[in-house]
Amino acid sequence: xxEFKDIYxxxxxxxxGPLEKEYGVKNCDIYLDDYYxxxxxxxxxxxxxxxxxxxxxxxxxxxxxIGGDLTNQPTAFxxxxxxxxxxxxxxxxxxxxxxxxxxxxxxxxxxxxIKEGVFVTSSHNLAAEKQFRFPVEYGAPKPIRSTFTxxxxxxxxxxxxxxxxxxxxxxxxxxxxxxxKDAHNMGAVMAKGAAETFIDYLSQTNTTIxxxxxxxTGDLGKVGADIFKEILKIEHNIKVNNHIDAGAVFYxxxxxxxxxxxxxxxxxLVTKFIHIKKYKKIxxxxxxxxxxxxxxxxxxxxxxxxxxxxxxxxx
Amino acid sequence: MNKKEYLxxxxxLTPKEEKLKNTFLAFLMGGTLGFIAEAIKLLLVYKICIxxxxxxxxxxxxxxxxxxxxTGLGFFDKLVMKFKAGLIVPITGFAHSVTSxxxxxxxxxxxxxLGGYLxxxxxxxxxxxxxxxxxxAILKVIIYV
Numbered sequence: 001x002x003e004f005k006d007i008y009x010x011x012x013x014x015x016x017g018p019l020e021k022e023y024g025v026k027n028c029d030i031y032l033d034d035y036y037x038x039x040x041x042x043x044x045x046x047x048x049x050x051x052x053x054x055x056x057x058x059x060x061x062x063x064x065x066i067g068g069d070l071t072n073q074p075t076a077f078x079x080x081x082x083x084x085x086x087x088x089x090x091x092x093x094x095x096x097x098x099x100x101x102x103x104x105x106x107x108x109x110x111x112x113x114i115k116e117g118v119f120v121t122s123s124h125n126l127a128a129e130k131q132f133r134f135p136v137e138y139g140a141p142k143p144i145r146s147t148f149t150x151x152x153x154x155x156x157x158x159x160x161x162x163x164x165x166x167x168x169x170x171x172x173x174x175x176x177x178x179x180x181k182d183a184h185n186m187g188a189v190m191a192k193g194a195a196e197t198f199i200d201y202l203s204q205t206n207t208t209i210x211x212x213x214x215x216x217t218g219d220l221g222k223v224g225a226d227i228f229k230e231i232l233k234i235e236h237n238i239k240v241n242n243h244i245d246a247g248a249v250f251y252x253x254x255x256x257x258x259x260x261x262x263x264x265x266x267x268x269l270v271t272k273f274i275h276i277k278k279y280k281k282i283x284x285x286x287x288x289x290x291x292x293x294x295x296x297x298x299x300x301x302x303x304x305x306x307x308x309x310x311x312x313x314x315x
Numbered sequence: 316m317n318k319k320e321y322l323x324x325x326x327x328l329t330p331k332e333e334k335l336k337n338t339f340l341a342f343l344m345g346g347t348l349g350f351i352a353e354a355i356k357l358l359l360v361y362k363i364c365i366x367x368x369x370x371x372x373x374x375x376x377x378x379x380x381x382x383x384x385x386t387g388l389g390f391f392d393k394l395v396m397k398f399k400a401g402l403i404v405p406i407t408g409f410a411h412s413v414t415s416x417x418x419x420x421x422x423x424x425x426x427x428x429l430g431g432y433l434x435x436x437x438x439x440x441x442x443x444x445x446x447x448x449x450x451x452a453i454l455k456v457i458i459y460v
Contacts, residue, residue, distance in 0.1 A: 041422040130419050137386050138415035138436065139395025139402075141337075144330045179318045180325060188325040192316075226328045234324075235316055 001171045001204045007106045009165040009311070010116075010157045012270040013056040015049050017125065017151025020267070023251045027271040028152075029056070035126050035151065042136070043071060046124040046153075050080030053155035057118045061159075062086055066105050067120035068097040069262055070128050070149070080120065095190075095219050096173070097121055098154070098266040099286030099307040103170050105158050115160055122153035123261030132183075132293060146184040147221045147247055147260035154266035165274055170309040171204060173197035175290065178304045183296045187224020187247075187257055190287035193304035194220060195231040198285055201308045209238055214279040218265040218287040218306075219247035221257030277315050284309045337399055344401025352378065375406055382407035386414040412436035 016028040017035065030052065037045040046069065054065065065088040069076045074090040081088040093100045098121050105117040126136045128149040134140040142148075158167065176196055178189040194217055202208060209215070220228055225245040232238040246268040250259035265286060273279055286309065291302040316324070352374045359370040382402075385391035391411055395402045402408055416435045420428035434441060 134436065135412075135415040135419035137389065137392050137418050138412060139392030141396055141399045143332055179321055185325070185329060188329060192321060223329055227325060230324060230328060231316065 002103060002107065003169045004106050004110055004167050006160050007109050007167040008159060008161060008163040009167060010159050010161060010163050011057060013053045013155045014267055014271055015053060015153040016267065020150060020152060025267065025271060027275050042124055042126040042130065043075060046071065046076040046122050046127050047079040049153035050076050050120050050122045053120050053153045054080055054118065057155045057157050058084065058086065061116045062118050063114035064105065064108060064117040065120065066091060066101045066117060068092050068101060069122045072131060076122055077120065093305055093307065094288030094290055095260060095262050096286035096288030096305055096307045097262045099170065099284055099309045100172065102156065102158065102167065102309055103172060103307060106167050109158065109160055116157065118155060118157050120155040121262045121266055123149050123151065123263045125149045125151045128261065142256060143184050144255055145223050145257050147186050147219060147257050148251060148254065149261040150250060150259040150264040150267065152263035152267045154263050154270060156270065164314045166312045168310045168312050170307065171197065171201045173306040175303050175305045177301055179301050181299060181301055183291055185223065186260055186289050187221040188227055189289045189302045190220055190304045190306065191224045191227035191231060193306040194228050194285050194287045197306035197308050199236055209240065211281065212283045213242060213281045214273065215240065215243045215283050215285065216269060216273065217243065217245045217285045219260040220245045220287055221247040221260065223257045274313055277313050280313055282311045282313060284311065340397065341399050341401035344398035345404060348405050378406050379410040382410035383414040386411050387418065409437055409440060
């Protein structure tokens, strides 16, 4: 468990894709008109998205870049940090990468190894589809339970310089077997890990659900959010009223379960909850499904991990 | 929560697919395609006066061409997602899978990209199609000889 003091979220920069714009994601710095961002391939577009975010956040005080994405061997992150003369670490915990990166960065700052660092992540619908599922233009029927990778890039600057948003603590989750083999049902894969980390965090910090104004889960989608709440109700007798799932609120009228992708939770967190400042105590649960096509094809169950991050947003 | 309990909970809360609606849409689309194909074939046979065998080949070429063209234009995948098996099972599905793979890997090199991945989805159709044809041919020989 982490307890941080004097660590602040100073600045952020966001890029959202065409579908996100269409479905009303507000307050982004850049909206893309198409999936290519002036590049020849979707992978290069994702690299350019991360690079643009970093260009807008990095200053001469930046001492470390941490980030990750969904591409194989975090390609987008590696190429986006190229040539910057700043140490960089790529992390991968699938869609929980946002939370694990922010926790890692905060740990470096609390240990006084660095004073200021930048976190960056992205997900690109077409690049992810190509890698995890089918070719982009192939109309593989998607079941209702499946989620849709969001196209976005988000960067956050964290330092010891005071601001309205305090990073107070968090915990790193354990990898849990979801018992699910169905790669379409990502919500069911991640809900189990989300519930376990949430309960762990409550017991570690000696708090209850009422101590938080908002529980923001990553990308469980509608299906996963229902399962998450049901587990808490059946197993722990906890009634959840202050919960929002980032995945479930994207693309409201699309017939799928919601959005997924490393950037989905980060995008909603900064453009909505940090922007409107309605909720003070926010517990973010970054939910990651550690699956790969190889694991699924060889009929293994899918492991999942959820990391927790506690923020306080002052008005 | 043990494995069985969790999987039961997942099953309970996961929305079911509308199988009846999907089947009906697929049937409708597949039937329509068959109808159009037959119409084109008859048109070719009676108006351009070619043999039925030649006309069938032309129908296939037209369907493959249109499916590939529409995939390239970017709206065929939306139709396939709607009508599912109605467009995947006919020859249009095969053309669609090859063209969409080609579009995906066109930037990854002629050998390592396009060459290696062109039949990423259609490869299994070819492989099992050829194996099935082999055994059916043997069966035909046994029955008719």
